[in-house]
Amino acid sequence: MGRVYNFSAGPAVLPEEVLKEAAEEMLDYRGTGMSVMEMSHRSKAYEEIIQTAEQDLRDLMNIPDNYKVLFLQGGASQQFAMIPMNLMKNGVADYIITGQWAKKAYQEAKLYGQANAIASSADKTFSYIPDCSDLPISENADYVYICENNTIYGTKYKTLPNTKGKTLVADVSSCFLSEPVDVTKYGVIYGGVQKNIGPAGVVIVIIREDLITEDVLPGTPTMLRY
Amino acid sequence: MGRVYNFSAGPAVLPEEVLKEAAEEMLDYRGTGMSVMEMSHRSKAYEEIIQTAEQDLRDLMNIPDNYKVLFLQGGASQQFAMIPMNLMKNGVADYIITGQWAKKAYQEAKLYGQANAIASSADKTFSYIPDCSDLPISENADYVYICENNTIYGTKYKTLPNTKGKTLVADVSSCFLSEPVDVTKYGVIYGGVQKNIGPAGVVIVIIREDLITEDVLPGTPTMLRY
Numbered sequence: 312m313g314r315v316y317n318f319s320a321g322p323a324v325l326p327e328e329v330l331k332e333a334a335e336e337m338l339d340y341r342g343t344g345m346s347v348m349e350m351s352h353r354s355k356a357y358e359e360i361i362q363t364a365e366q367d368l369r370d371l372m373n374i375p376d377n378y379k380v381l382f383l384q385g386g387a388s389q390q391f392a393m394i395p396m397n398l399m400k401n402g403v404a405d406y407i408i409t410g411q412w413a414k415k416a417y418q419e420a421k422l423y424g425q426a427n428a429i430a431s432s433a434d435k436t437f438s439y440i441p442d443c444s445d446l447p448i449s450e451n452a453d454y455v456y457i458c459e460n461n462t463i464y465g466t467k468y469k470t471l472p473n474t475k476g477k478t479l480v481a482d483v484s485s486c487f488l489s490e491p492v493d494v495t496k497y498g499v500i501y502g503g504v505q506k507n508i509g510p511a512g513v514v515i516v517i518i519r520e521d522l523i524t525e526d527v528l529p530g531t532p533t534m535l536r537y
Numbered sequence: 538m539g540r541v542y543n544f545s546a547g548p549a550v551l552p553e554e555v556l557k558e559a560a561e562e563m564l565d566y567r568g569t570g571m572s573v574m575e576m577s578h579r580s581k582a583y584e585e586i587i588q589t590a591e592q593d594l595r596d597l598m599n600i601p602d603n604y605k606v607l608f609l610q611g612g613a614s615q616q617f618a619m620i621p622m623n624l625m626k627n628g629v630a631d632y633i634i635t636g637q638w639a640k641k642a643y644q645e646a647k648l649y650g651q652a653n654a655i656a657s658s659a660d661k662t663f664s665y666i667p668d669c670s671d672l673p674i675s676e677n678a679d680y681v682y683i684c685e686n687n688t689i690y691g692t693k694y695k696t697l698p699n700t701k702g703k704t705l706v707a708d709v710s711s712c713f714l715s716e717p718v719d720v721t722k723y724g725v726i727y728g729g730v731q732k733n734i735g736p737a738g739v740v741i742v743i744i745r746e747d748l749i750t751e752d753v754l755p756g757t758p759t760m761l762r763y
Contacts, residue, residue, distance in 0.1 A: 313570060314564060314565065314570050314571065315569065315570030315571050317571055317575055317576070317577075319577050321577045321578065321579070322574070322575055322576060322577060322578070323575065324571070324575055325572060325574060325575055327564065330563045330564050330572055330574075331563070331564070333563055334560040334561075334563035334564070335560075337556045337557070337559060337560035337563075338540060338553065338556050338557070338560070339540065343541065344539060344540050344541030345540065345541050345543055345550070346551060346556055346736075348548070348551060348556075348735075348736035348737070349543055349548055349549065349550055349551055349736070350543070350548060351543075351545050351547045351548060352547065352548070352737070353547070384610035384611050384612075384738070385610050385611060385760055386610075386760070388759065388760050389758065389760040389761075391758075391759070391760075392758030392759065392760065392761075393758075396756075396758075419758070419759055422755075422756055422758075423756065510572075510574035510575070511574070511578070512610070512738065528756070529648075530622075530648055530649065530754070530756045532615065532617075532618030532619075532622075532645070532648075532761070533614065533617070533618065533645055534611055534612070534614050534615040534617075534618065535615075535618075535758070535761075
């Protein structure tokens, strides 16, 4: 039996040359005498792996130096909580609801402050992206949240919302690395890697460094602070 | 160069036959035509993997049916927050401090309620396990917390603390599966798998099912609820 090309919405197919390389290095990663899975996260060999991964992403997306790149666990769903816990300084955020994932993020944010649904396409089963050129952005909104691509409904933002100067936070799980983006237009770009970048289990968060502060909501777990 | 046997305190050596099997299955897991890393978490092939993993652990540890086995992310450090967020119904927990990891768990618990250090071996650089036969367990303690094995200091509980009927929660990251245990003596047994069970990235939580409730602390992220 040959290789199957998996088109499903979840975890996606990986390049054969990558899988072959991983298989070949399984018992001895580049002369270290061990698998990547056996080495210390403080070892030189691993340090080079993670630094190269970050640099490759920085090169591909042209990520400016004042943005941090974080490789995290917990999936996009954990970001639904981490974003308000870390960014809701005023306790207010505006959400644009274009599908189930944006809705889940919005509902989670309500646990932490005033989350406003400032636009939605729920009226037509999320079959379109609302006009976002002049939305009622809250005066004290800490951020405006979007899910940039909505696989289930086949919709994608063609232009980013006019946030009227507020920080834009975008879940790009299903369009990550699929086209050139101007990172400077976002405060946070994040997504699970399982569709476009690698195997399931990692979420990448690209965040402007001034958004990373000690001033998080009370009760934010240490491991959930950017 | 031959294989290196890694004795370090962090991620440990994996069995060669396991690595070989993983390498051989990298492009085609048992005739599915794809790698494990490419398949849906809802597929039959993956369902069998996770169910077999759970059953193997249940068999090895003789885990009773009224305990759930959870495979989670975030490491033991994320459990330091999840435990109080999920179990502190009275807002009180007792901690026995036998090393840096117990201390970190204790400090994290203080974010969520009254965490009491009811015993400690900090006076002699954690070189011993305190006498835990008659500790001042708090009357309304939701649980008593220990780190069962302390690699850095070379100490391990030979007998479990007398919790006077309170739920025992134990971090067993560095002694997981190293000897027979009576699961029924614990409310929660948890640990990172990277030392004794598998590659880094997963934490296993074995939890008595009556401890899993909807009644969690306000602000507990959805993904952090047992």
